[in-house]
Amino acid sequence: MHEKSVELLNKAIADELFAVHQYMYFHFLCDDQGYDLLAGLFKRTAIDEMLHVEKLAERILFLKGEVEMKVGGEVEKIKDVAKMLEKAANMEQESARDYNLWANQSSANADSATKQIFEGLVADEERHYDQYDTEADNLKKFGDRYLALQSIERSKNLSAMGRPVE
Numbered sequence: 455m456h457e458k459s460v461e462l463l464n465k466a467i468a469d470e471l472f473a474v475h476q477y478m479y480f481h482f483l484c485d486d487q488g489y490d491l492l493a494g495l496f497k498r499t500a501i502d503e504m505l506h507v508e509k510l511a512e513r514i515l516f517l518k519g520e521v522e523m524k525v526g527g528e529v530e531k532i533k534d535v536a537k538m539l540e541k542a543a544n545m546e547q548e549s550a551r552d553y554n555l556w557a558n559q560s561s562a563n564a565d566s567a568t569k570q571i572f573e574g575l576v577a578d579e580e581r582h583y584d585q586y587d588t589e590a591d592n593l594k595k596f597g598d599r600y601l602a603l604q605s606i607e608r609s610k611n612l613s614a615m616g617r618p619v620e
Contacts, residue, residue: 474503479531480496506578557573
């Protein structure tokens with residue numbers, strides 16, 4: 455009865471799993487460079503995306519469907535922070551657009567619970583987009599100084615804890 459909903463939910467899982475992988479890659483690179491604020495943002499967003507996967511999988515199982523744990527793409531090896539933020543913002547916009555569409559399709563298929571899940575995801579993805587857009591604006595406004603300040607702040611914090619600066 456809800457085959458279309460299960461299909462859409464599995465598409466969303468693939469999208470969310472890809473986001474987890476991409477954002478954790480960005481987290482590792484930013485963390486390695488001492489950009490704690492950005493590293494933390496990418497990590498927190500990846501965790502949010504994992505929670506989305508859980509919510510989507512629970513709905514699929516409720517509908518007696520099969521959860522497909524397929525990743526929706528290959529991680530892009532982006533090293534430039536501005537490009538990372540651009541990629542992340544674009545991913546969030548695309549997800550919000552898809553989830554809006556899929557919420558409407560779920561409604562048309564008389565599945566209001568799945569519709570509500572997609573609507574909740576739209577709000578989360580729009581919030582993520584706003585965070586990445588704000589960071590991209592900060593980077594444009596302050597340039598490399600913005601990244602340098604994050605790295606300096608990490609060094610100060612490590613020194614204050616008596617740990618060697620890496």
